[in-house]
Amino acid sequence: MRMKFQEQLDELTDQLASMCHLAEQAIEAATDALTQADLPTAEKVFDLNEQIEALRGPCEEQAIALLALQAPVARDLRQVITGVHLVSDLSRMGGLAQHVAESVRRRHPNHVASGQAEQLLERMGRLAAELAGLAEQVLRTRDPELAAELDHRDDELDSLHRQLFDLIQDPAWTGSITAAVDETLLGRFYERFGDHTVVVGRRVIFLVTGKQLAQ
Known part of the structure; x- marks a missing residue:
């Protein structure tokens, strides 16, 4: 019984890591589409997000089945509950x-952003993809030190987000109101994506140590 339970947990972990990998591919493709004004690449992101959502249902069902049929306690219970929360985090990343x-x-066919704003957004997008790749490693290895690294790397993303905000607010900035709205929203999307990778890391740390880190 214990062996079967562990096999099911391992399968759930693998599915969660696959969702994270797809989210990495999606944010990378979205950034390519943004910088190149490439519609086919943008459409690829929709396909990747559908794949993420296709995994969400089975993950949730498996976690609920483990709770109902195995009645886990202590660390086993933490693993299942953490899995339930991670499904939501990874779906939001997609x-x-x-x-x-x-x-x-x-x-x-126009670019959403241009000039320095586009450069900052591209850097945010590339870093967001790196964070997702690191989060996948964390899910597969359950390494708390690697998980903590997500917090530090996300600080870089937050710094880029502040630079973008300062650029748009600068009186010398000559962009339109529409551009300001678009670029502000894009910066927020990337910043939130990074925040979710940090949450993934914190959930893994809780899973391994039982300690809940402060937000």
Whole structure:
């Protein structure tokens, strides 16, 4: 019985890591689409998000089945509950990547952003993809030290987000109101994506140590 339970937990972990990998691909593709005003690449993000959502249902069902049929306690219970929360976090990451792609589709064939703002957004997007890749490693290894690294790397993303906000607010900035709205939203999407990778890391730390880190 114990062996079967562990096999089911391992399967759930693998599915969660797969969702994270797809989210990494989605934010990478969304950033490519953003910087190139590339509609086919933007459409690819929608396909990737559908794949993420296709995994969400089975993950939730498996976690609920483990709770109902195995009645886990202590660390086993933490693993299942953590899995339930992670499904939601990873789904939101896919949704945020899709929001970037929607912006590209809405403004196509024009670029959503330009100049320094586009450069900052690209850097945010590349870093967000790196964070998702690190989060996948954390899910597969359950390494609390690697999980803590997500917090530090996200500080870089927050710094880029502040730079973007300062640029848009600068009196010398000559962009339109529409551009300001678009670029502000895009910065927020990337910033929130990074926040969710940090949450993934914190959930893994809780799973391994039983300690809940302060937000």
